[in-house]
Amino acid sequence: LEQKSLKDIKETVDLSKLNEVRVNLLGKKGPITEVLRGMRELSKEERPKVGSFANEVRDNLTETIEKRRSELEQAHLERKLKRESIDVTLPGKPVAQGNPHVIQQIIDNIEDLFLGMGYQVVEGPEVETDRYNFEMMNLPKDHPARDMQDTFYITDEILMRSQTSPVQARTMEKHDFSKGPLKMISPGVVYRRDTDDATHSHQFHQIEGLVIDKHITMGDLKGTLETLAQELFGDRFEVRLRPSYFPFTEPSVEADVTCFNCMGEGCKVCKYTGWIEVLGAGMVHPNVLKMAGVDPEVYGGFAFGLGPDRFAMLRYGVDDIRNFYLNDVRFLSQFNKRG
Ligand code: PHE
Numbered sequence: 419l420e421q422k423s424l425k426d427i428k429e430t431v432d433l434s435k436l437n438e439v440r441v442n443l444l445g446k447k448g449p450i451t452e453v454l455r456g457m458r459e460l461s462k463e464e465r466p467k468v469g470s471f472a473n474e475v476r477d478n479l480t481e482t483i484e485k486r487r488s489e490l491e492q493a494h495l496e497r498k499l500k501r502e503s504i505d506v507t508l509p510g511k512p513v514a515q516g517n518p519h520v521i522q523q524i525i526d527n528i529e530d531l532f533l534g535m536g537y538q539v540v541e542g543p544e545v546e547t548d549r550y551n552f553e554m555m556n557l558p559k560d561h562p563a564r565d566m567q568d569t570f571y572i573t574d575e576i577l578m579r580s581q582t583s584p585v586q587a588r589t590m591e592k593h594d595f596s597k598g599p600l601k602m603i604s605p606g607v608v609y610r611r612d613t614d615d616a617t618h619s620h621q622f623h624q625i626e627g628l629v630i631d632k633h634i635t636m637g638d639l640k641g642t643l644e645t646l647a648q649e650l651f652g653d654r655f656e657v658r659l660r661p662s663y664f665p666f667t668e669p670s671v672e673a674d675v676t677c678f679n680c681m682g683e684g685c686k687v688c689k690y691t692g693w694i695e696v697l698g699a700g701m702v703h704p705n706v707l708k709m710a711g712v713d714p715e716v717y718g719g720f721a722f723g724l725g726p727d728r729f730a731m732l733r734y735g736v737d738d739i740r741n742f743y744l745n746d747v748r749f750l751s752q753f754n755k756r757g
Contacts, residue, residue: 420475427482433490440483450476517754521623521742524726525605528625531649537601542585544607548575550584555666556705563665568611578609582626590710599631616738623726630719639720650729667700667721675732697724
């Protein structure tokens with residue numbers, strides 16, 4: 419039995435078979451156990467002889483099984499390694515890499531510029547109260563200028579912010595002017611009940627800017643906007659300021675940039691004028707300062723709100739704003755700087 423078993427063990431070629439062999443030989447119903455169990459019936463003299471022989475056989479078998487097991491395991495490992503070996507000279511599979519959304523790239527660009535000029539970046543909630551979105555911006559409930567921003571209301575008091583200007587009010591309220599001027603920008607998404615077309619989307623981006631200090635003038639505003647235009651558009655574009663109206667600034671201006679990508683006929687973007695509006699701005703209205711707890715006799719400043727979507731359209735010659743929101747990778751991956 420021993421010789422045959424040893425041969426069986428050595429000839430076993432896989433691990434589960436080997437386990438079967440082990441159970442058959444050494445398990446509770448195996449021949450060795452049976453012999454040991456049968457010892458009871460033997461005479462006193464025979465017992466130790468049979469016992470030690472049975473033990474010897476068992477040890478021998480166990481050892482052989484273990485040895486075979488490690489041989490098989492080793493062989494298995496070697497086969498696996500061979501199968502999985504990597505040819506480092508083969509060309510790699512290309513890994514598709516994402517890129518920041520083109521509008522996020524514009525926002526990052528503008529943030530960098532303003533951070534460099536000592537501004538802080540502040541974010542605010544997209545679901546706002548009527549109070550911050552309108553009232554604190556000098557737009558009481560029945561003010562006709564509310565129509566300029568057709569708003570998604572959630573309740574009478576809660577709405578999707580239609581502009582990033584409420585972040586102005588929130589930041590001014592908290593700012594400690596004894597510690598120095600307030601210089602901030604606030605990027606984010608805003609919502610309006612506009613019908614989507616080439617230049618309008620019910621969801622778009624704004625970056626609000628605000629500077630409050632003593633002795634701030636319209637000249638500071640103009641210089642800041644020129645720096646911004648230079649940074650984003652270089653010399654390829656002309657910028658013009660037009661007098662305008664916003665309830666929260668007085669005087670107010672709008673900035674237009676030359677609409678290069680489709681001058682003249684058939685232009686969806688600038689509607690034949692050759693200009694596209696990219697920004698509203700002005701000197702902060704005394705009422706806005708007062709409501710935020712800032713003394714308009716001592717402090718003043720300028721604010722602007724610009725549209726990164728339109729900046730992106732101009733910079734890259736995109737003729738339909740809706741492209742930014744369709745999430746078509748073929749469109750978006752064109753703005754992958756890594757190529
Ligand atoms: N919030 C204005 C808008 O959405 C833009 C603006 C901001 C104008 C700050 C002046 C000052 O139209």
